[in-house]
Amino acid sequence: MINMLVKKELALYFRNLNNIFLPLVFFFLIISIFPLVLGPEKNLFDKIIPGIIWITAILTTILTSNNFFKDDFNNGIIEIYLTSDMSVELVLFLKIISCWFFTCFPILIFIPLVSLLFSIPFQNSMVILLTLFIGTPVLISIGIFGSALTLGLAKNNILTPVIIIPFYIPVLIFSASAIEAVSTGLPFEMQIYILAALLILVLPIMPYLLKYTLGLSINN
Amino acid sequence: MxxxxxxxxxxxxxxxxxxxxxxxxxxxxxxxxxxxxxxxxxxxxxxxxxxxxxxxxxxxxxxxxxxxxxxxxxxxxxxIIYIGHKNSLNNDFSVYENLEYLSAFDSSSKINKINEAMKYFDIYKYRNYMVSEISEGNKKKVSLARLLISQKKxxxxxxxxxxxxxxxxxxxxxxxxxxxxxxxxxxxxxxxxxxxxxxxxxxxxxxxxx
The missing domain is CATH 3.40.50.300 (P-loop containing nucleotide triphosphate hydrolases)
Incomplete structure (x- = not known):
């Protein structure tokens, strides 16, 4: 069963390659807007580029997870999830993982290129990559949770980000703190461990939370 | 029983x-x-x-x-098997793939009955069509074909x-x-x-x- 579900999930993304490429293009567009607006001042960018990368990553996760369940809701597949006698949590877990893998992982691959563009030192860029690698699955999970929460409501395009962004703050604080630490030469392991703890906390409970939330919002 | x-x-x-x-x-x-x-x-x-x-x-x-x-x-x-008035079909899957996917949510279903079920409802010829390409009536038949795949009471x-x-x-x-x-x-x-x-x-x- 798991094989089949994974195969179907892969098929969904590969048949709509837009879902993979557009977040990546969006990421690069937003990143490249900052030098245009702020001017190509090297000292300034050395200071703010980690923050820019993180904000852009957040915007990308918000956009990709915003209408995550909309098609399933309109097609009535949410009802299949809720009336199934199988482990739907497994399906929801697979959906979270595949959403992360196909929308965030491509961005992670291009982080070294971005680092090169903005001449970020190698060690700093590795820490940015590491915080994104651990942080984005949490962001995606929370984003998907938000989209499940506002599912039945009309015109929820802005509502969902407004609900979920406050929940992004812990991830942001520790990521920023890790990047700050490495650029001033301080140890950064503690922040990474806390990020990993957040990931381990959020990922396993999210499928159960999602199933419960979908049950509530399908009746809106 | x-x-x-x-x-x-x-x-x-x-x-x-x-x-x-x-x-x-x-x-x-x-x-x-x-x-x-x-x-x-x-x-x-x-x-x-x-x-x-x-x-x-x-x-x-x-x-x-x-x-x-x-x-x-x-x-x-x-x-219990429930079939709602929405057809629960994914437009990015073919008819066959949809039935395969939906039977993953039903512990009693038998995958080897999918072809038989499609023939029963006379939609076998559409098995490789995307769901977005077939008519509403045929979509309904696809969703009803789940009844033959599922063994529920x-x-x-x-x-x-x-x-x-x-x-x-x-x-x-x-x-x-x-x-x-x-x-x-x-x-x-x-x-x-x-x-x-x-x-x-x-x-x-x-x-x-x-």
Whole structure:
């Protein structure tokens, strides 16, 4: 069963390659807007580029997870999830993982290129990559949770980000703190461990939370 | 096979403080065909969804084998297959892939019956078509084909006849009759009474002015 579900999930993304490429293009567009607006001042960018990368990553996760369940809701597949006698949590877990893998992982691959563009030192860029690698699955999970929460409501395009962004703050604080630490030469392991703890906390409970939330919002 | 009983016990439901239906009681046993009729907006879908446990009733209970479904453990849907009025089909999958995907959500389903089910509903020729390419009636047939793949005893169907032509309605009626002979229970909401010459039909008229 798991094989089949994974195969179907892969098929969904590969048949709509837009879902993979557009977040990546969006990421690069937003990143490249900052030098245009702020001017190509090297000292300034050395200071703010980690923050820019993180904000852009957040915007990308918000956009990709915003209408995550909309098609399933309109097609009535949410009802299949809720009336199934199988482990739907497994399906929801697979959906979270595949959403992360196909929308965030491509961005992670291009982080070294971005680092090169903005001449970020190698060690700093590795820490940015590491915080994104651990942080984005949490962001995606929370984003998907938000989209499940506002599912039945009309015109929820802005509502969902407004609900979920406050929940992004812990991830942001520790990521920023890790990047700050490495650029001033301080140890950064503690922040990474806390990020990993957040990931381990959020990922396993999210499928159960999602199933419960979908049950509530399908009746809106 | 152990006998099954589903009963609705003085069900009442409100939506935005408006009464949808009140004090609906009916019970279904092995071999019953339950037909829920009534005008638009009388709460047929709401009742069907509360029998499946998707929606909560404001008053009353749904009992499966004399136990309130709220007190059943997670195995409540073991015996029940629900087909809603939305077809639950993914437009990015072909007909065959959709049936394969949907059967993953049903522990009783037999994947090797998918071809047989498609032939029964005369949609085998569309097996490799994307769902977005076939007509609404054929989409409905695809979603009804799940009944043949699943081996469950209780069928709960919301508007199974919409978009179907006369031939398809006959095919569907025969399917329900076969299910009845095997002792299965069918509960369907419909506007068109497909069961004029069938025994053991339990009508539930939800007309608010009854």
């Amino acid at each position: 152990k006998s099954t009983e589903i009963s609705v016990n003085s069900a009442t439901c409100y939506k935005n403080n408006n009464l949808i239906f009140s004090d609906v009681s009916i019970s279904y046993n092995d071999g019953d065909i339950g037909i829920i009729m009534g005008p638009n907006g009388c709460g047929k879908t709401t009742l069907i969804r509360s029998i499946c446990g998707i929606q909560a009733l404001d008053e009353g209970q749904i009992l499966l084998d004399k136990i309130d479904i709220k007190n059943h453990n997670n195995n409540y849907m073991d015996k 209780v069928w709960i169907l919301d508007e199974p006849l919409s978009y179907l032509d006369d031939t398809a309605v006959n095919i569907f009626t025969n399917l329900v009759l076969n299910h009845q002979k095997k002792g299965g229970i069918t509960i369907a909401s419909t506007h068109y009474d497909f069961s004029k010459n069938i025994n053991n039909v339990k009508y539930l008229n939800m007309d608010p002015g009854r």
